[in-house]
Amino acid sequence: MNKILKGYKGKLLALSIIGCLYYFVPIIKINVNQAFFILSNVDVELVRDYILGFGIWAPIVSFLLMVFQSVAAPLPAFIITFANAGLFGWVKGTILSWSSAMAGAALCFYIARFLGRDAVEKLTSRTALQKVDDFFAHYGKYAILIARLLPFISFDIVSYAAGLTSMGFGPFFIATGIGQLPATIIYSYIGGMLVGTVKTFVTGLLLLFALSTLIILFKNIWKDKKRKEGEKFAEDF
Template sequence: MPKMLSRSTFPRLALLVAVAAAVALVTLNRDKLDPALLDAWLSGFGIWAPVVYVGLYALGTVVFAPGSLFALAGGAMFGPVLGTFLNLLGATIGASIAFLIARYLAGDWVARKAGGRLKRMIAGVENEGWRFVAFVRLVPVFPFNLSNYAFGLTRIPLVSYVVTSFITMTPGALAYTWLGFAGREALEGNGSAIRYGLLALGLLAAIALLPRIIKRMRGGDIAWIDAPTTLARLAESAPPTILDVRGADEFTGPHGHIPGALNIPLEELEARIDAVAAKLKGEVITVCRTERRSAGAARLLQDVGFADVKVLKCGMVDWNARGLATSLGEQVA
């Protein structure tokens, strides 16, 4: 006979089913979500409207409702200052609830299903802690609503997660709130709305440039490794993965390649990273003819969550100059 659900298991299962049903409902009705309808509905709550709004924003975050819908509505309804605070509060509470659901209710199941980019995100938090949370919040590499659940699978303390999220979500919340406020003012004929709108668009442009700025700032953080050290590491019991990012013709060309290397051309790496993530375990050393392309590959791997990436100094040119062995490697299909 099948085992009966225990008293402790049934409430957890019921909550998970309810969340899944709510997510499905929101997903199927995304095109019907309207800030104007939200504004009209909340106006009936009087002085309690801000409290109801925060609760609704938090719930929307848990069930994957578009965050921009609430952020714009918050600016239109409550103004740039109070609206920004309420948007941050609602987003942070919702992100915290999703975090706790993943950690205490669905952690084992989600962890088993996690793959590709999600696994790398978890690994990034395990290695970098709150710094990786800040990076994900500032640079939207991962979807916001999904990342809230993914963070719950890591060992990061709840307090660190909440404080870091609140602080690093501020620029985006401020920009969207001011944009919503500017739209409302424009509809009411306020000439200063143009100034508000330009300010919000400037903030959004700055946020859009953050990935490039961070990449440049992280340029000095690339770890380098020379050929003799690489050769010694390859002889250890847990050798690094050698990722050769040259084209296939160069990989089998006159410079040869390091024994056991995987070959993924740099221009294909980003598109294929999920498919080959299982092969890139532990320490990864990127290689090209010199080091320009391999440095770019290292930055790309770091940006998607690989924590232990190094670049072979002077690439295959130096490897060949030292007379080190080359042989056929494994090309990733």
């Protein structure tokens, strides 16, 4: 009983500190609100100009912005990746986007593990979290890797959901790193081609959609093949 009370007090203290920092430190509140506004507009040019405005601190600001969007799910991460590619080139942009996304994933994982499900539901949503729970139940130990390979599954909510399971941080981090790298490379490569026009932006999104469809297609083919092999084995037996 004492252990439970201590855990509850620890969570309450952590939430109180975060709340106080936001409400009583003006510079934190201003920057958080500004970052939220910029990311919620889903405008690559706006994000790029915002990051560029910090001069030599631009890479650090970009890193922190990616971590922020991870915590404040479900803000989009791909516009930061696009912006990084445009500012730093697609290779350096890939490294920056991937490493900052990994830091964000780790933070989400430990927030969930420390603060628990109630806090995560407030940061995300109960419905979205339940969908990811069902995804985990269906795919088991491969769920993290598969989720990272599918760009339409929320990166941040998956990280939060993983922290609520008995999964160790090591397997989670490795699967996230391996699964997230191909998507980050593709996003960065496309982002390097974007020049801000609607036409090229839409083209980039269509390419991402085509890639997602291709992944799903191959996944279904693989599942059908395994099912048929299982049926054949049962008949032979």
